[in-house]
Amino acid sequence: MKLIIAVVQDKDSNRLSNALVEEDFRATKLASTGGFLRAGSTTFLIGVDDEKVQSVLDIIKNNCQARDQLVAPVSPMGGNADSYVPYPVEVQVGGATVFIMQVEQFNQF
Amino acid sequence: MKLIIAVVQDKDSNRLSNALVEEDFRATKLASTGGFLRAGSTTFLIGVDDEKVQSVLDIIKNNCQARDQLVAPVSPMGGNADSYVPYPVEVQVGGATVFIMQVEQFNQF
Amino acid sequence: MKLIIAVVQDKDSNRLSNALVEEDFRATKLASTGGFLRAGSTTFLIGVDDEKVQSVLDIIKNNCQARDQLVAPVSPMGGNADSYVPYPVEVQVGGATVFIMQVEQFNQF
Numbered sequence: 489m490k491l492i493i494a495v496v497q498d499k500d501s502n503r504l505s506n507a508l509v510e511e512d513f514r515a516t517k518l519a520s521t522g523g524f525l526r527a528g529s530t531t532f533l534i535g536v537d538d539e540k541v542q543s544v545l546d547i548i549k550n551n552c553q554a555r556d557q558l559v560a561p562v563s564p565m566g567g568n569a570d571s572y573v574p575y576p577v578e579v580q581v582g583g584a585t586v587f588i589m590q591v592e593q594f595n596q597f
Numbered sequence: 598m599k600l601i602i603a604v605v606q607d608k609d610s611n612r613l614s615n616a617l618v619e620e621d622f623r624a625t626k627l628a629s630t631g632g633f634l635r636a637g638s639t640t641f642l643i644g645v646d647d648e649k650v651q652s653v654l655d656i657i658k659n660n661c662q663a664r665d666q667l668v669a670p671v672s673p674m675g676g677n678a679d680s681y682v683p684y685p686v687e688v689q690v691g692g693a694t695v696f697i698m699q700v701e702q703f704n705q706f
Numbered sequence: 707m708k709l710i711i712a713v714v715q716d717k718d719s720n721r722l723s724n725a726l727v728e729e730d731f732r733a734t735k736l737a738s739t740g741g742f743l744r745a746g747s748t749t750f751l752i753g754v755d756d757e758k759v760q761s762v763l764d765i766i767k768n769n770c771q772a773r774d775q776l777v778a779p780v781s782p783m784g785g786n787a788d789s790y791v792p793y794p795v796e797v798q799v800g801g802a803t804v805f806i807m808q809v810e811q812f813n814q815f
């Protein structure tokens with residue numbers, strides 16, 4: 489058995505949860521912050537049999553992969569008007585950092 | 598040394614904490630949600646020597662094992678009156694999902 | 707690759723974050739409570755190549771090591787006046803509990 493520890497952006501968290509549930513994988517979510525990713529993040533703990541690891545990785549990739557997104561300009565109210573960009577800009581969102589760990593023993597009570 | 602990662606229901610969390618402290622085990626608790634269990638959950642990280650793993654598993658089992666509980670009927674105010682059950686119903690509460698991981702190195706500063 | 711799981715006191719958390727970023731290490735922080743340490747704690751997940759483990763341990767030690775601190779007396783308002791100590795006392799603060807785990811597979815999407 490493996491424990492998959494996946495850190496994803498908050499904005500992808502619900503979509504990933506739903507996709508995992510749909511395929512009968514069970515995950516626990518931990519609120520987490522920063523570091524691997526720019527914005528707020530959610531850390532998933534997913535316990536799976538060895539032969540299901542690739543399926544979970546596919547689900548994570550399909551729902552969380554880093555991609556570019558157009559972001560509407562924000563009015564410079566209270567900010568620095570000099571750095572105001574009056575048209576949408578492309579920013580990278582999403583992304584997942586995934587650690588796969590060997591589980592020595594698994595118990596359910 | 599092993600790292601025991603235990604996901605338990607919030608309602609059993611304090612009881613498990615106290616039982617661990619009483620037996621001189623030290624745990625860190627992470628707020629977590631859903632997935633392995635229906636309701637809110639707490640994830641325990643417990644570092645122990647190999648020969649103490651079974652003692653910790655016994656404590657988790659004794660304090661968190663899934664069991665049936667009678668739940669008083671909730672008035673259907675604002676809910677669906679058709680599905681209202683006017684007598685106590687038995688629901689399963691508790692339960693623990695436990696991963697035991699090998700620790701390669703342990704340090705305290 | 708290794709996953710370093712470090713539990714440190716909240717008061718050292720920001721300093722450790724900054725020191726890790728300065729050395730180009732990426733960490734995810736999980737809010738956690740009690741157990742290994744007296745006060746509120748933060749759990750860091752840090753993924754590193756094997757040859758960088760000691761650098762990260764040095765950073766944790768330099769920023770979180772347990773040390774004595776003088777604490778100003780708190781007025782006994784609402785407390786027990788008999789136990790009031792009218793001069794600063796030395797208490798231990800900080801400290802880190804660190805688990806280093808083998809990572810079987812690492813993916814970024």
Ligand code: NI
Nearest residue numbers: 489490537538
């Ligand atoms: Ni296995």
Ligand code: NI
Nearest residue numbers: 598599647700
């Ligand atoms: Ni050992």
Ligand code: NI
Nearest residue numbers: 707708756809
């Ligand atoms: Ni390695």
